Amino acid sequence: MIQTRALLEAREEAGSALSLRLRAPDLAAQLVPGQAVLIQTGWGYDPFLRRTFHPIAIDSESFAIRLAVDGDRGRAWLRLAQPGAELDCLGPVGKGFILPSRARRILCLGGGDAAWTLLPLVQRAAALGHAVTLATDALSKRQTIPAAMLPISVEYHIATIDGSAGRKGALSALLPELLPWADAVIAAADMDFYRQLGRAIEAARVLPPKGYAQALYQMNFLCGTGACQACAVDIAGGRRRVCLRGPVFDLVDILR
């Protein structure tokens, strides 16, 4: 983990939200999809806590974060930042997704805003020659990931709650047809979806083997080193610190 000042290079629209591209070669070189970056916001002591982001794009010299529209004053401060600003970043935090070397067909499942955090993994998996399917859900078409942001080889399925794009309904409705195809599953969503995913895998594959599905456990971190113990949750058979054991876990451990 390092602490560094990242240069805000560009602000871009990302669906209904804003994405910030941050140049920080030393940090970007260490980042693995699914890991977190903690960014200081505000000019003084308010907000005091750093904001937690899982980058939506990573290259050798920079990474991008997504700012959804919400009432958080730290993210509101970031939305006002202009190119040329320097942001204090701490990261990478925790363990990211591991591309299963023996898996050929990888199913990536993203629920709501968390789906965006799968983009760096989708890019890497496609570049390495894996067959990748990305399935996401969103409230409406406006919140979905534009297909143009995906490698051309990636198969893309969308479900929207209002039916404005793809299948009407939630992501879980797509699972029965997609799961039998997949050698490995990578997911970023909420706990409700992970429970549904666990049940769907059991139904499709008798029992979910350890290592078959990885899932991102999203939460806000304070220190990112395990010292503060703010992120301890009941997971993997005990009360454990997500910043050290996660934030990417085996789905079996999340549901245990």
Place this chain on the structure above:
Amino acid sequence: MINLAPHNKLGLIIDSPLIAGSGAAGYGAAWPPGLHAEDFGLIITAPISATPRKGKAQPRLAEIPAGFLLETGDHNPGLRRVLASHVKTWRKLKTPVALSLVGGEPGDRAWMAAHLEDVEDVIAGVELPIPETVNLGEAGALIAAVRRVTPLPILARLPLTRAAYLAKTCVVAGADALIVGAPPPAAYPVDGDWVEAPLGGPIVLPFTLRALRQLRDMSLDAPVIAAGGVQTLDDALLCLELGAMAVQIRSLAWRDPAAAHRLALNIRSFMDAEDN
């Protein structure tokens, strides 16, 4: 050099007035980037209880203006496992380490202190957090019970809002130094639930300064250590001016390790300049 336990035959000599407060670096191994044990004169571990504690379920953390509330429920693996896992690390450190001992009953702390006999060469002292709700008799009994079983320097961490009330009793009962102190508890809603916990972050500093001002006028025969809300060199110097011999940080190390490292360098430079 500063002696935080001048009346204890073992003494507690530190080479910098900056202390890593309880849990700032976990048990002395969870250092954030750019911050090192050598930045501090003393390291105080995260809380340790006689038996393992699972701690509080989520939510543990709530953000408030200029600070936060954090309630871990003293989540820790218990004394035996902490010693088994960390004594080797402490032995290698050039910075002295004090253990923060917590317990439900005064007997728990005394039991733990008695079990430190085999590692007294590695441990520089024990911190005893005094609960917010104790009366004078209970505070004195808690310190005295530990004093009877260990020669190690005792650092009594007093609740900031009751420091003046408890200070003299703790010194008479055997505390070698007073940490001022434990921030007042507060409550804040999080996602439909509540976090009830001590304050953390810069919002605590005014409570610390008030307690230091109260203790300054009491002619206590024990060093005072300031803890709570210190973020900058100016904050630290204010505490030293008010009679503190040393200053603890915790939230600064978590939030901005680079700033904590700068503070460590600056406070050493300041002390060197004062000495010359």
